[in-house]
Structures are given as structure tokens and as C-alpha cells.
Amino acid sequence: MVSGSRRHLVKLGAIAVSAALLTGCSTGTDSAGGDRNIRMLVNITPVLTKQFYKDLVAGYVAGHPGVKVTIEAPTGRGIEDTLKQQLAAGSPPDVLAGGQNTALAAQMAPLPDAQWVKDAPFAEASKLDGKVWMAGTGVQLQSLVFYNKAAFAKAGVTGTPKTFDEFTAALRKLKGAGYTPMQTGGEWTTGAQALMMANPNVMNTEPQWYAKRNKGSVTFAGSNYAKYLDVYQSWIKDGLVPKDANGIKYQDMINNFTAGKSATMVMGNWLTASLAGAKPGFDTGVFPVPTFDGSTPPQAANPAMPYSVLKSSRHADAAIDLVKYLVSDKKAITKALSAEGNFRTGYSYKTTPLTNDIAKLLDKAGGKTVAIGPGLGDNSSPAGFPDEFNTQVQSMYLGTTADQVARTMDKWWAANAPK
């Protein structure tokens, strides 16, 4: 281990470089008069805009004179790399709004052992070394198959598929009826959709699969990932997904679906907001991703709009108080849930029929959820896993076999797992 002045010299240099090259000016200092300024780095999406967050915290600010909340948008590719840049530059925010990984957990202050923390979705699941460092506002479901009801009727598909065999048969019929059976695409979506379909099948029997893979007690090649990749390969071969998927943008995927060109699209519940905005000329249905045995799968899910407090915050008490407001105030929660169509037991808001259908799926699964993407807490993947999986799934469109992908992922995980 390196410590002392040399370490500080290196950090100083790195901070100087990073500050000069990678970050803009920050607004970390308090305003005149000793007012407390809480800087909140947020995840910006088409729905969760900067203005949305300003409105979200307005209630808190109004009730706390002397406290100012500054909403900061990512300057990098997302909040995670922006936070890393800010940490390197010595100017991190007070509150982080968005998903994090285990590496960043060390930078967060543990949340108090309070009821509002225990009640927050996924607070327990995000525990690291027994401490809660992140509290979610709601539940975001990510293993849903949206489908065009008119296309299913035209193709003669009655009922919604429960197994992958039934799903494949339905996709074949939809292709015969002139539709793109399943809408896939490039960018981040290729791997994300694959995880959305595979994870409920992998983690229904091994909920701590990521943690077990870190220890080397399970493998991709010997799991339902490999089985799912075989199915995916057959879809590519049979033209049940667009052969040019790698070149299709996320927005084009949505456009194709809402234009009625494609019959199904696997995505998270946030798609409901886009579908409501696009007003497609057909009824949209939703069902959970199929399983190999036809059983009802758990939903792959993430904490919706989670918050953490940086341990470097100079106003940690006020920052924790703000997080408490965001994840326990009824008005704030309802506003946050309705923006993305997310869920939380005991909370309701004006929903679309599609959102109601999704809520029923969660009820049907008994509220059971499993990890998606990078995972949570002790059940987290090494940094870079979603990106690497995305690359490997994309390579299947270029001829890589399912078997090769599984073996490559095992090799990658072994090289990147926490030592």
C-alpha cells in the first residue's frame, strides 16, 4: 500500500489534471450568509429532467429556510462517471440521485438505522458490510414484454406465452404475419434486453447469482444464461429479431414499435411514458418475460430513483434530511413514481391501463424481484459487466455462438471479480 506524502502528491496531480480536463466549475460553496447549499447530482432522462428535480425538492426547500438545493446534471456519460470525475477533482456533490456500484459505496455515508430507511425499497438489498448506504423511492420493473395486441390477433397468437418455446412459436407466427417479431436494437439496448430476459430465469433459483459468480461457485456456461443465449441465437438465425439490430437506435426501436412495425419489445416499465406520449394506433399489452418451465418469474428490478449521501458532504445532516424527505414524503414519492410509472406498496397515483397491468404482474409474482444490470449490494457484478455483456450479445449478430459468449463472459468475470 502507498501512503503519506507521495500518495497526496499523486492525488494532487491527478486532481489537477482531472480538474483541468474533465470537470467544469462546481457550485460547492455556500452562499453568503451561511446558508447551506446541498448539491445533488441527478440522473437526467427524457422524463426526469433538471426541472423535474427542481420541482421535486421545492417542497423540502420551502419547509427548510436557509437550505438551498442545487440540482446538477452529469457532465460525463452518466452520473457514475461524473461522480468519479468530481471525486478525483475533490469536488463531489452532497447527494447522489441514481444507481451506484459497490466501488462507489465506500464514498457514501451510511444511512441511519431508522424506520424511513428500512421502509425504502431495496435499502436492505443494497447493504454492504451490514450498512445501508442507498435508499430507493420506488420499484422499477425491467423484465416486461410489451406487445401489439392487434398484431397478435392478426398472427393468430391467442394468450400470452409463458415458456420460451411458446414465445418462439408466437414470434414465428408474427413474422409470418409480416411483423418484425421482436424489436431489438443497438447502443446499450442489446445487452440490456438480454439481461431483462435472462435474469429472472437465472435468479429465480439463485437470487445471489452475482455474489456466487464472484466466488466462482457458478458459471455462465453452466447456468440458465447459456440456455437463454441458445434461444437468442436461434432467434437471430431464424430472423425473429432484426438482423441489423446493432445499427438501430433506442428511439428508433420505440418508433418502430409505436408505428406498428414490430410486434413485441422487451423493456422496463419506463417505456409506458413513451408509449403514452406516442399514442400508437393499437392497444398495447404486457406480459412478464417467459421462463423455461412456464412458472411465474420474479421481476428483474432496480430501485427507482435511489439516493445516497456522500461521506465528504459538509452538510451531511441536512443531506440525509433531504434524502429522508425524498423517500418518505408522500407527495414527493407520488410525484416521483408517477413520472416514470414506477411502483411502491401503499402508494397510488393516476395511472394508465398499461401501468395497472404492470402492477398486476408484480402482484402476481408476489412482489418477488431479482437483480438486474450491475446488481445491488453484496450481490453486485464487477464494474463494466453490463457493457461487456452488451458487447458479447452484439457479437452474436456477427456470428459468435452462444457457447462462445458464455465462455467469454466467464473468462471476463474471472479476470474482473473483486479479489
Next chain:
Amino acid sequence: MRPSNVTLTAPGPPDNPPVQERPRRTHHTPPRPLRVRAARSLPSILMVGPALAAVVAFILIPVVVAGRLSLTDWDGFSDSYKSLGLDNYVQLFHDPGVANAAYVTLVIAVVGTLACNVLGLGLAVMLNGKGRAKAVLRGLFFYPHVLGAVIIGFLWSAILSSEGAVNTLLTAAHRSKIPFLSDPQWALAAVVFVVVWSTFGVNVVLYLAGLQTIPESLLEAARIDGASRWQTFRQVVLPMLAPSVTINVVLVLVQLLRVYDLVLAMTDGGPAGHTQTYAYLVLSESFLNGKIGYASAQSIVLMIVITVLAVVIVALRQRSEKAVEQ
């Protein structure tokens, strides 16, 4: 440097005496006192000082820091890190991702440098001279360079994606789509094309500046001697442009070896990592995957490669310029 048909080194006639060489200091000349020399050098030091300070602060120190970090496993923000010796460098040379990124970068750099220079020089020759149309065209060719790389990436991605403008037109005309961004070869070609499109405007301007320095008398002499346009270009213009060629080749090469933002916006390294450049990889490893130590090792290797290439190119060009002069 001079065109090869003009000789200045031959003994001069009586009415054209050879240029007197500046007398050299011999060991008999007593050296000036140090105080005097320092006083004389002070204005120069003061003038160079700020630039030197900037170089030290923004180049030398970061390089030294990066070199130190490249021997560690630092994640970018932890309080401590472990020294790894040369492990990061060993891993780098066994990493298939690095090999792929190096190949992609090499293709972009070599093809892009050639294309930018050939295109830049050709258009500069065509647009050299006065005229409103030429001025407008110069502006048009330079315009892509004014746009940010991210804007260019998104723009061309909207044009070339599977559901983009070009493929929509092809579909409307009942033609097959072209997999610009979904096929590895097409995607790499598309990236190279867009890189060249967004870069060559600068080369046009630099070559135009070089063309302005060629004395009209030389071109006139060539015309009187009966040289064709091609002969004039080859024997007079091109040798005179040697310094411009050197600058253009080195500048473009160094720029293209660092392409990152355009790839990020246009293909995000896809499909399946086939357009992932070396600089893109460095940024991914550092801030996305939190491997600052490993990324620093990659940066150091890239810096060494760029330095060696730049030095070699400049040395080769200087040798060739000297050969022309002789």
C-alpha cells in the same frame, strides 16, 4: 528548400559573390562573463517562462503522475492503492480489447491521415487564388470542423443508422438497406469517412496558407520553361509545400490517434466493440470501470507511440526536404 531545377550552391559568378559566413567564435575568443550572459538571456527566459510553466504544469506533471499511477491499481478516488509494478503493462499486451482498439485506431489514423492530406492538398490547389466562389467553397469545406465532434457523431448516426435517412430512402426506393452501423467493416468505414469529413477542412486551410508562400516568379519560370500543370505541381509546388505536408501529416496523425468523442456519439464503440478506438478504451477503463491505474498504463503507451511516430515522421520529412534542397 528550393525546387530541384534551381541551384544556389554552385560557385557564384564575379558579380554574385558568395555569402559571407558569420565569423565563428574560436577558443581564442574569451568567453563572456556569466553575469553578462545571464543578463542577456533574461528577456528570452522571461518571454519563454509562461509557456514553459504551462508545459510543465499541463504536460510534464500530468505525464509523470500518469506514469506513477500506471504502476498501481488506483480506482480514481480511494484513499489508498496498491503498487503493481509492471503488471498493468503486462496485462495491456495480453488484452484482446487493447489489440482490437489498437487495430481500429491504426486504420482510422493511417487511412484518415492519407485521405485528409490528399483531399486537403487537392482542394487547396483547386481553391487557391481569388474569386467569390472559391472563398465560399473554402468556407463550406472548413465548416464541418467548426461543429463539435459529438454533434457530428449524432448527425451522421442519424443519417447512417438502420432507420436513418439514407436507409429510409433506400427502403422507399425498394432497395436493400446498407448496414452502415451494424456491420463491423461498414461501421469502421463510416467512422473513417466521418472523421475525414470533419477534419480535412483544416488541412485545406493549412495547404492554402502554404501555397500562398510559393513565389509567383517560380511558377512563372516553370510556365516559361514549358512545364505542364502536373509537372509544375510535382516539380515546383509539392517541394515548396514540404513543410506544410510535414505539419499536416503530423497534426492529423496525432489527432486521429486520439479519436474518442466522435466514436462515442456515432457508434458508442459498436457493433460489438468493432469501432472502439484506443482513446475510447482508455476513457472507458478509467472513468467508467474505475481502473485509473490500468488506463494510465494505456495512456503512457499511447503517448510513447505518438511521440515516436511524430519524431520519425518529422525526421523523415526533414531528410527528404534536405535532399530536395541539395
